[in-house]
Amino acid sequence: MDHTRQYAESLDTQDLIGHFRSRFHIPDSDLVYFDGNSLGRLPIATRERLRDAVDREWGHDLIRGWDTWIDLARSVGDLLASGVLHVSPGEVVLSDSTSVNVYKLAAAALDARPGRHVIVTDDDNFPTDRYLLEGLAAARGLELRLVATDIDAGLDPARVAAALDDDVALVCLSHVAYRSGAIADMVAINTAAHRVGALTLWDLCHSAGAVRVPLRESGADLAVGCTYKYLNAGPGAPAFLYVREDLQAGLRQPIWGWFGRRDQFAMAPGYDPAPSIDRFLVGTPPVLGGYAAQEGARLVAEAGIDALAEKGARLTDYAIALASEWLGDRLALASPRDSAVRGSHVTFHSPEAWQLCQALKAANVIPDFRTPDRLRIGLAPLYTRFVDVHEGMSRLRSIVESGSHLSFAATLGRVT
Ligand SMILES: Cc1ncc(COP(=O)(O)O)c(C=O)c1O
Numbered sequence: 001m002d003h004t005r006q007y008a009e010s011l012d013t014q015d016l017i018g019h020f021r022s023r024f025h026i027p028d029s030d031l032v033y034f035d036g037n038s039l040g041r042l043p044i045a046t047r048e049r050l051r052d053a054v055d056r057e058w059g060h061d062l063i064r065g066w067d068t069w070i071d072l073a074r075s076v077g078d079l080l081a082s083g084v085l086h087v088s089p090g091e092v093v094l095s096d097s098t099s100v101n102v103y104k105l106a107a108a109a110l111d112a113r114p115g116r117h118v119i120v121t122d123d124d125n126f127p128t129d130r131y132l133l134e135g136l137a138a139a140r141g142l143e144l145r146l147v148a149t150d151i152d153a154g155l156d157p158a159r160v161a162a163a164l165d166d167d168v169a170l171v172c173l174s175h176v177a178y179r180s181g182a183i184a185d186m187v188a189i190n191t192a193a194h195r196v197g198a199l200t201l202w203d204l205c206h207s208a209g210a211v212r213v214p215l216r217e218s219g220a221d222l223a224v225g226c227t228y229k230y231l232n233a234g235p236g237a238p239a240f241l242y243v244r245e246d247l248q249a250g251l252r253q254p255i256w257g258w259f260g261r262r263d264q265f266a267m268a269p270g271y272d273p274a275p276s277i278d279r280f281l282v283g284t285p286p287v288l289g290g291y292a293a294q295e296g297a298r299l300v301a302e303a304g305i306d307a308l309a310e311k312g313a314r315l316t317d318y319a320i321a322l323a324s325e326w327l328g329d330r331l332a333l334a335s336p337r338d339s340a341v342r343g344s345h346v347t348f349h350s351p352e353a354w355q356l357c358q359a360l361k362a363a364n365v366i367p368d369f370r371t372p373d374r375l376r377i378g379l380a381p382l383y384t385r386f387v388d389v390h391e392g393m394s395r396l397r398s399i400v401e402s403g404s405h406l407s408f409a410a411t412l413g414r415v416t
């Protein structure tokens, strides 16, 4: 491969979705942002929409705003369904945080499988998922069965299958692993789970807006995900949840708020869940965050998931090739090498990963550090250019070659 900046520029020139970068607010042209998998950039349309929503809808319309706000969770859900997740309208809704949605859907799934005593997840699933499942298992006297995962290679579907038997109620896993970026085999795992009568719940935080998620093709039961990463909806924006249409009537989630009730404004006695995906809602939705999720989902839908996934694969392949050429075994790959089973971020091992992260930030490159010794580089395909990858990796090369990172304390500081 050609390692010149000119080559990176030529890749950008040929990039069919490269123009989407101009739809983002990018005030610091020197900054190399490798963290869109933690917090996406600000779309220009979102900034304008939020200004208008604050000034006109809230400032002027006041309570009358609810005439339109009331349908927002459903309309953004439908947009995510058609433009991002490729499922049917009425199967996705915007709601709460990913953590709260894991709790609601996992509890609903456990209630739907009475008499079964086991929840399966993997030992490298994202912490919030593991903790929530641990809490549910403790409260209900169930076993939480952890499948051992290779942190770099990702989940082995055969190991998941080996953990399954007819006492398993729920299998809850991440589609793209937060550390390695490995894509789990959703088809094989759903098939194995359904063979023993278990339900599946997928965390799509690192998938939505970055890779094609085979919810429909794999017969997935339930899913959750956030909108602040590849959907660019901003810090703390509301999450989404997916419940396959044929399961909705048979599932009840445990937080019985008024937004989940049939005929909400009748304010009637007793809880009677809505006969739709609305039954998985709880309370008043965050409207400003909802608008941001809507604008973010529109951009992703316009670019198209297949084009985004293809570019994400090429960007991560390019970062791997530059790392191997320039840094050799000083930076070992901690992600799958095959882009077909990798999301839009790539991770490297180094005993000095923490110091490298600090030195990169000082050089105006933002990656992140993940325990125990990993440098994670997120390459959000909507706005990351090949020249950004070239520039970021070349600043990393200068740091490693000069040893300048060694002047940073080796002690871990605050990690986000
Ligand atoms: C896989 C995964 N699940 C869940 C979360 C977080 O959930 P929440 O938005 O509820 O904090 C993250 C990132 O923060 C994540 O990467």
Ligand SMILES: Nc1c(O)cccc1C(=O)C[C@H](N)C(=O)O
Pocket (backbone or CB within 6 Å): 037, 038, 039, 178, 179, 205, 416
């Ligand atoms: N959600 C985050 C937050 O509220 C604070 C700091 C970081 C995050 C993240 O998104 C972390 C991210 N999900 C990860 O994969 O590590």
